[in-house]
Amino acid sequence: MADPTPSRLAKRPAPRLARAAVPLSPGRRAWRRFRRSRAGFSAALLLCLSVLWLGAWPFFSHESIAPYLPRGLTWSPLTLTDAQFAGPDREHWFGTDVHGRDLLSRVMHGARISLVVGLVGAAVSVIIGVCWGAVAGYVGGRWDSWMMRVVDALYAVPAIVLIIVLVATLQTPLKAWLVARWGTDLGPTANLLLLFVGLGAVSWLTMARIVRGQVLSLRERGFVAASRVLGASHARILLRHILPNVWGVVIVYVTLTIPSVILYESFLSYLGLGVEPPYASLGYLIADGVVHINAIRTHWWLIVFPGGALVGTLLALNLSGDGLRNAWEPREEED
Amino acid sequence: MRRPDSPERTLPTRPAGACQRPRGGGLFRTAALGIAAALALLGCGSSPPSADLVILNGAEPESLDPAIMTAQADLRIGGSLFEGLTRFDPVDGNPVPGLAERWEISEDGRVYLFHLRPQAVWSTGGSITADDFVYSWRRVLDPATGSEYAGILFYLEHAEAYHLGQIADPGQIGVRTAATHRLEVRLRDPTPFFLDLCALPTLAVVPRDAIERHGDRWLLKPPVPVSGAYELVTWRINDRIRLSRNPRYWEAARTRNQVVDLLPCISASTALNLYETKAVDIVWDKNLVPVDLLDLLLARPDFHAYPVLGTYFLRFNVTRPPFNDARVRRAFAMAIDKQRIVTRITRGGEQVAHSYTPPGIGGYRNPEGLSRQPEVARQLLAEAGFPGGTGFPRFEYLFDTSSRLQEQIAVELQVMWQRELGVRSELRKMEWKTYLVAQGELDYDVCRSSWMGDYNDPNTFLDMFMSHNGNNRTGWQEPRYDQLMRQANAQVDPLRREQLLQQAETILIREAVPIVPLYFYTGLEYYDPDRIEGIYPNIRAEHPLRVIARKPALP
Numbered sequence: 001m002a003d004p005t006p007s008r009l010a011k012r013p014a015p016r017l018a019r020a021a022v023p024l025s026p027g028r029r030a031w032r033r034f035r036r037s038r039a040g041f042s043a044a045l046l047l048c049l050s051v052l053w054l055g056a057w058p059f060f061s062h063e064s065i066a067p068y069l070p071r072g073l074t075w076s077p078l079t080l081t082d083a084q085f086a087g088p089d090r091e092h093w094f095g096t097d098v099h100g101r102d103l104l105s106r107v108m109h110g111a112r113i114s115l116v117v118g119l120v121g122a123a124v125s126v127i128i129g130v131c132w133g134a135v136a137g138y139v140g141g142r143w144d145s146w147m148m149r150v151v152d153a154l155y156a157v158p159a160i161v162l163i164i165v166l167v168a169t170l171q172t173p174l175k176a177w178l179v180a181r182w183g184t185d186l187g188p189t190a191n192l193l194l195l196f197v198g199l200g201a202v203s204w205l206t207m208a209r210i211v212r213g214q215v216l217s218l219r220e221r222g223f224v225a226a227s228r229v230l231g232a233s234h235a236r237i238l239l240r241h242i243l244p245n246v247w248g249v250v251i252v253y254v255t256l257t258i259p260s261v262i263l264y265e266s267f268l269s270y271l272g273l274g275v276e277p278p279y280a281s282l283g284y285l286i287a288d289g290v291v292h293i294n295a296i297r298t299h300w301w302l303i304v305f306p307g308g309a310l311v312g313t314l315l316a317l318n319l320s321g322d323g324l325r326n327a328w329e330p331r332e333e334e335d
Numbered sequence: 336m337r338r339p340d341s342p343e344r345t346l347p348t349r350p351a352g353a354c355q356r357p358r359g360g361g362l363f364r365t366a367a368l369g370i371a372a373a374l375a376l377l378g379c380g381s382s383p384p385s386a387d388l389v390i391l392n393g394a395e396p397e398s399l400d401p402a403i404m405t406a407q408a409d410l411r412i413g414g415s416l417f418e419g420l421t422r423f424d425p426v427d428g429n430p431v432p433g434l435a436e437r438w439e440i441s442e443d444g445r446v447y448l449f450h451l452r453p454q455a456v457w458s459t460g461g462s463i464t465a466d467d468f469v470y471s472w473r474r475v476l477d478p479a480t481g482s483e484y485a486g487i488l489f490y491l492e493h494a495e496a497y498h499l500g501q502i503a504d505p506g507q508i509g510v511r512t513a514a515t516h517r518l519e520v521r522l523r524d525p526t527p528f529f530l531d532l533c534a535l536p537t538l539a540v541v542p543r544d545a546i547e548r549h550g551d552r553w554l555l556k557p558p559v560p561v562s563g564a565y566e567l568v569t570w571r572i573n574d575r576i577r578l579s580r581n582p583r584y585w586e587a588a589r590t591r592n593q594v595v596d597l598l599p600c601i602s603a604s605t606a607l608n609l610y611e612t613k614a615v616d617i618v619w620d621k622n623l624v625p626v627d628l629l630d631l632l633l634a635r636p637d638f639h640a641y642p643v644l645g646t647y648f649l650r651f652n653v654t655r656p657p658f659n660d661a662r663v664r665r666a667f668a669m670a671i672d673k674q675r676i677v678t679r680i681t682r683g684g685e686q687v688a689h690s691y692t693p694p695g696i697g698g699y700r701n702p703e704g705l706s707r708q709p710e711v712a713r714q715l716l717a718e719a720g721f722p723g724g725t726g727f728p729r730f731e732y733l734f735d736t737s738s739r740l741q742e743q744i745a746v747e748l749q750v751m752w753q754r755e756l757g758v759r760s761e762l763r764k765m766e767w768k769t770y771l772v773a774q775g776e777l778d779y780d781v782c783r784s785s786w787m788g789d790y791n792d793p794n795t796f797l798d799m800f801m802s803h804n805g806n807n808r809t810g811w812q813e814p815r816y817d818q819l820m821r822q823a824n825a826q827v828d829p830l831r832r833e834q835l836l837q838q839a840e841t842i843l844i845r846e847a848v849p850i851v852p853l854y855f856y857t858g859l860e861y862y863d864p865d866r867i868e869g870i871y872p873n874i875r876a877e878h879p880l881r882v883i884a885r886k887p888a889l890p
Contacts, residue, residue, distance in 0.1 A: 080750045084679055098627075098680065098743055099750075179729060277762050278746050291739060296607070296628050 026328075030248060033327040040323015043316040050313075054115065057108045075102030077109040078278055085299050095301035097288065103301060106280055107309050113281040114262050114313070117195055121261035122254050124200025129207025130243070130250060136208070137215025138238055148212065151205050160267070163198035167273045170194055191276055195268065199261050210253055214246045248328035255321030259314045266310060282310045386577065387592040388867075388883060391606050393620035395573055395599035399554050401536045402475045402482040407787075407876075408620060410536050412597060415578060415880045417539035418563040420449050420468070420518070421530050425882045428791065428873035430530040434463060434540060434562065434585070435518070444525025444827050451516040455585045459560040463540055465512040471541045473505045484537040487789060490526045524824050527832070528697065528792035535789070539563070564590050564881040573599055578880070591869060591884035610861055616885070617862040617870070619878065621683075624859045626740065629682040637863045640684040641872035644693050644788030645856030646796065647681075649748075652777050653849050654810035657728060661847055662719040667781070668705045668851040669712035670755035671748065677854050680743045688852035691844050695874060697792040702837045704844040704852065709755045716756050724757025731763045733782035735770035741783055744853075774808050784808075787856070791875060793836050794824065800843055800850070811849035816842050 024032075035041055059065060066074040072093040081100035088095045094103035136147040175190040218224060224241055232240075266283025268274040275281045280288070289303030393408035401417050404410055414423075422433035435449040455463045472491075475482045476498045489495040492509030496502045509521030522529060532538060542560035545553045553559065559567050564587070565578035576597045580590045598615065600606050606623035609615045618624075624632070632638045651658045651667075658664060673687040686694070690701035713723070721727040732748060734741040745762045752758050760781075765773060773779055786806075788795040799806035801817050816839050823835035844852065858876040869883035 078750070080747070099746055100679075276764065277742055278749065292627055296625075296631060299627075 026245075026248065030324075030327040034323055037323040037326060040320050040326070043319035044323065047313075047316045047320060050111075050316075051115065054108060054112050057105075057112065061105075072102075072104060075105040077101060077105040077280075087299075088301050094305045095299070097302060103285075103305055106285060107282070107305050110280050110282045110285050110306065111309050111313065113192075113275055113279065114265060114283070114310070117192070117199065117265045117281070118258040118262040120196045121199040121203055121265075122257045124196065125203040125207050125257050125261075126250060126254060127204075128200065129204035130211050130246070132204065133208035133211030133213075134215050134238060134243060134246070137212035138219055138234070138242065140216070140219075144212070148209075151208055154202075155205055157202075159202035160264070162202060163195075163264070163268060164271070164273060166198045167191065167194050167268070191274065195265060195274060199264055203257055203261055207250070207253060207257070210249060211246055214249055215242055218242050218245055252321060252325045252328055255317055255324055259317045259321075262310075262314065262317075282306050282313075286310065384594075386594040386596040387885065388595045388617070388880075389615045390595065390597050391600045391609060391615050391618040391620065391623055392576075392597040393599070393622060394601050396576070399567070399570070399576075401471075401539045401541055402480050402484070404536065405483050408599075411619075411878075412576060412578070413536035413539070414563070414877075415565040415595075416559075416561045416563045416567060417536060417541060419535070419539040420451075420533040423534050423875065423877040423879060425869065425877070425879045426871045426873065428875035428877045430534040433534065435533075438530075444527070445522045447520040447522070447529065448513065449518040449520065451518065452585050453516050455562070456583050457542060457560040457562060458566050458581045458583050459542075459558055460583075461560075462515075463562055464515050465518040466515075467540045467543060468518050469510055469512055470543045472510050472538065473508060474541065474546070475537060476505070476508065482537070484535075487532050487535065487537060490522050490524065490529060490532070492521045492523055525827050526824070527829065528790045528794060531790035531792060564879075565595065568594070575599075586881075590881045592880070595880055616867055617860065617883070619860040619862075619870075619876075621856070621859045622738075624683070624861070626682060632861070633684060637861050639860045639862070639864075639870075639872060640857045642686060642693065642695075642874060643856050643858040643876045644696060644791065644795075644874050645785065646688055646691055646693060647685075647783070647785045647853045647856065648688070648691065649851040649853065650774070650779075650782050650784045650809050651849050651851075652779050652781070652810055654777055655780060657719065657721070658730075658780060660719045662715045663721075664848040664851075665705060666712040666715040666719070666756060667752065668848055669708045669715070671751055671851065671853070672707055673853050674707075675751075676744055676747055680747060681740065681854060683857040683859055685854040685857045688854050689844075691840060691850060691852045692793045692796045693788070693855045693874065696788060696796070699793045699833055699836065702841045702844070705848070712755060716758075721758070724759075727756075727758040729759065729761065730780040731761050733763045733765060733770065733773060733779040735765055735767045735783070737767050744783065777808070777810050784850070785856070788875075793840070794820075797836060797839055797843070798824075809849040811847060813842060813847055816847075 034044075060069055061074050061076045071091060075092070079101065081096065081102075083092065083096050083100045084098060086092055086096045086100070092102045092104065094107060096102055097106070132147060132151070136144045171190060171194060174194060178190050178193075219237075219242060224237060227237055227241055262282075265274055265281060266286065269281045269283035269287065275284060277284075285306035286303060289299075289306060292299040292302050392411060394406065396404065396409040396412060397406060398404050398409060399413055399416065401413050404413050418433045420433055420435040420438075421430035423429070424431045434451055434455050436452045437450050439448045440446070449465075451463065451465060451468075453462070457463060472488060474480050476485055476488055476494055478498060478500060485498050489498070493502060493507045494509065497505060497508050509523075511519050513519040520529075526532075540562045542553075542562075545556070545560050549556045554567070554570070557567070561567065561581055564581055564584045566581045568577040568579050570576050576599075578595045578597070580593050581587060584590065598609075600609070600620075600623060603623050603625040606615075606618050606620075607625055607628075610618050624638075633640060651664050653659050653664070677685045677687055689704035689706060691704075692699060692701050694701055716722070716724065716727075732745055734745045736742075742762070742764065749760050749762060752760060763779075770782075774782055774784070786796060786799070798804060798820060800809070800811065801807065801820055802812040802814070819835050819839040819842070823832050823839065826832040826835060843850065858872065860870065860878075862870060866886055867883065868886050870878045
């Protein structure tokens with residue numbers, strides 16, 4: 001996610017000549033360092049590929065493409081079949097559940113939901129957190145301390161309880177409103193919207209603190225003082241001089257926020273407060289699979305595949321986050 | 336009144352030593368206390384002597400007071416401690432003489448004269464008299480007792496008025512002492528199932544002295560005077576309830592075991608493990624069977640499945656369009672593939688339900704309901720103005736979270752309706768108590784429901800859909816139905832009564848269709864028939880403890 005550049009760049013050798021000629025911007029230097037970190041970079045690459053794959057997934061079951069694909073790829077997550085609890089085979093690559101629904105399609109669908117929730121949650125946290133933190137750090141003084149006390153107060157609220165209350169109380173009215181305003185098809189999205197709001201609302205706090213800390217130190221730096229002397233407006237200083245220097249930290253932190261939001265969502269779905277059936281996110285699928293663990297007979301695919309997908313996603317996000325952090329804040333300067 | 340799958344019976348369990356999150360030094364103290372407690376337990380050493388029978392009974396009982404208890408697990412124990420005028424036959428579950436050795440019924444079926452056994456005594460001594468029964472029944476009806484089951488005594492004259500506070504004098508209730516050992520009962524209507532009601536633990540006789548002396552805690556002050564086949568030895572919450580044979584029971588000579596342990600358990604996998612390791616002899620709660628393994632388990636000789644008096648069904652909210660149209664409701668009923676639900680989801684050998692009353696209830700022959708006819712269903716929906724489901728408004732299917740089964744059935748129904756009728760629905764999941772509230776306030780479109788019969792007569796199922804019954808919960812009001820039900824219950828001739836009930840049920844399941852029966856519940860138990868005898872399958876799932884025993888070891 002942190003990687004906005006298409007992957008074909010990766011195949012080219014690093015432009016070493018350019019380094020000798022012009023001093024590189026911090027962003028480009030970090031990018032080059034990141035490309036050299038093997039684990040982080042391959043994890044990021046894998047993530048990008050799987051996002052593309054998941055984006056294309058719904059089209060596989062479309063009738064114009066489906067005949068050309070292997071049967072196992074073309075199931076819809078809502079189709080009921082007679083193959084109850086079928087193990088992984090040629091027909092159903094990941095097996096089926098109690099209703100005979102194809103697990104591969106359910107895992108793909110669940111991963112889409114989990115990723116969207118993670119991305120939107122992270123985006124909300126970036127928007128609120130960066131604005132709040134930058135303003136607090138830049139303005140300073142009394143405003144700064146007030147804004148940070150607000151953050152402290154929100155920190156004190158137990159996040160998961162807040163989200164549970166939010167979902168439980170607003171679910172029905174929001175659903176009714178959505179249906180009245182936009183028509184019948186939007187009912188199931190109410191829960192997702194609430195999840196976005198709730199998860200975003202609790203995940204921006206740390207972001208705001210980090211950004212504020214950065215801004216505090218940046219605004220005392222020479223180049224900021226210089227542009228202030230030259231008569232630049234506050235907005236220009238913030239947008240042109242301070243924020244570009246903050247992005248590195250923000251990007252790193254975002255890659256760590258996404259997994260935590262995904263985990264939150266999985267946890268809520270596990271409790272039955274997240275996405276509503278028949279749709280399912282990864283956490284929900286796992287909760288479904290846990291029931292089938294016992295001493296006599298275990299339908300292992302129901303827990304292994306969704307669990308593997310979640311673990312894989314989280315691992316990839318964390319690895320690329322690690323790689324990015326090392327790239328932005330190198331411990332020992334290699335170049 | 337008993338609802339299956341009710342999670343509200345489960346007490347919050349807290350493992351010993353798991354205190355409220357200790358802080359700092361508290362942690363050490365807690366740990367030290369825990370260790371000390373463990374050592375003390377080890378020190379005492381002597382585990383209680385083993386019982387003749389160990390039974391997994393389901394959730395921890397909420398109460399063992401006959402007037403208070405409602406859950407099936409509680410009633411099983413209560414019935415062993417306290418007996419009523421009649422008791423259940425171990426084989427077929429029909430009422431047979433209990434503390435009353437015989438009775439006379441008047442011509443019009445409204446007056447019963449019970450002759451109590453003169454030799455029947457309390458376990459602490461003292462004869463059981465008609466006065467004790469009058470006291471016990473008045474206690475159930477007294478609003479101050481707070482009995483949820485008081486309704487089953489409303490068949491007595493003036494009982495309902497007394498319970499509702501309309502009359503203050505309990506002397507007016509239709510139960511009185513005719514002689515020391517003779518009890519006279521006057522009923523509102525000829526109630527053919529009244530002897531069935533008398534066998535329920537709610538109507539059992541309870542010890543007046545102990546209750547008046549100890550108040551609410553009378554069951555915790557040993558010795559508890561009991562009238563049934565067993566005495567209460569210990570009741571350790573979340574550990575075990577131990578019963579021992581009551582030597583003063585009137586038929587004590589035929590009680591087949593001395594000490595019985597009943598263990599609480601709510602996890603099906605724990606239950607299976609305890610059984611497999613032979614830590615328990617009998618598991619007799621349906622919720623203690625792992626549903627996913629049923630196909631394997633039912634093939635074993637020690638798993639026993641048999642039909643019981645319970646129906647899983649759907650309610651329509653007939654006050655909300657489009658479900659105010661009977662054609663829509665009939666279409667929905669005919670689009671359901673009940674067979675698939677039974678064979679794929681519930682998998683306990685359940686029988687598909689076409690009528691609301693379970694087969695064989697009180698000798699009643701069920702009328703034929705709607706069968707699966709997708710063609711007719713589509714046609715009905717088109718007649719109602721929604722050809723092919725076009726224009727059908729969004730609706731919600733409500734279910735509760737008491738068991739994963741509810742959700743699985745919901746998913747199946749959603750797809751069936753979509754595929755056969757082209758209507759789109761949403762699934763709405765609610766916690767058990769909120770779900771009951773939503774159902775009571777008619778805040779739903781379609782919802783899942785279930786009902787367990789309280790006595791062996793179709794009335795226990797059919798009277799709840801009369802217009803003003805508190806359990807109707809569909810908004811459906813049909814004067815014809817009310818009329819038929821009232822006529823039936825005033826009828827003395829059993830054949831004529833059956834016809835009237837059949838007519839009423841036909842309206843319910845074929846014409847107006849405020850409900851759709853899906854399947855009949857199955858009773859499930861596991862015990863080794865080579866080691867245990869005295870358990871007989873019957874539709875009431877009644878297995879009196881006194882006749883169950885381990886088989887003598889073969890020489």
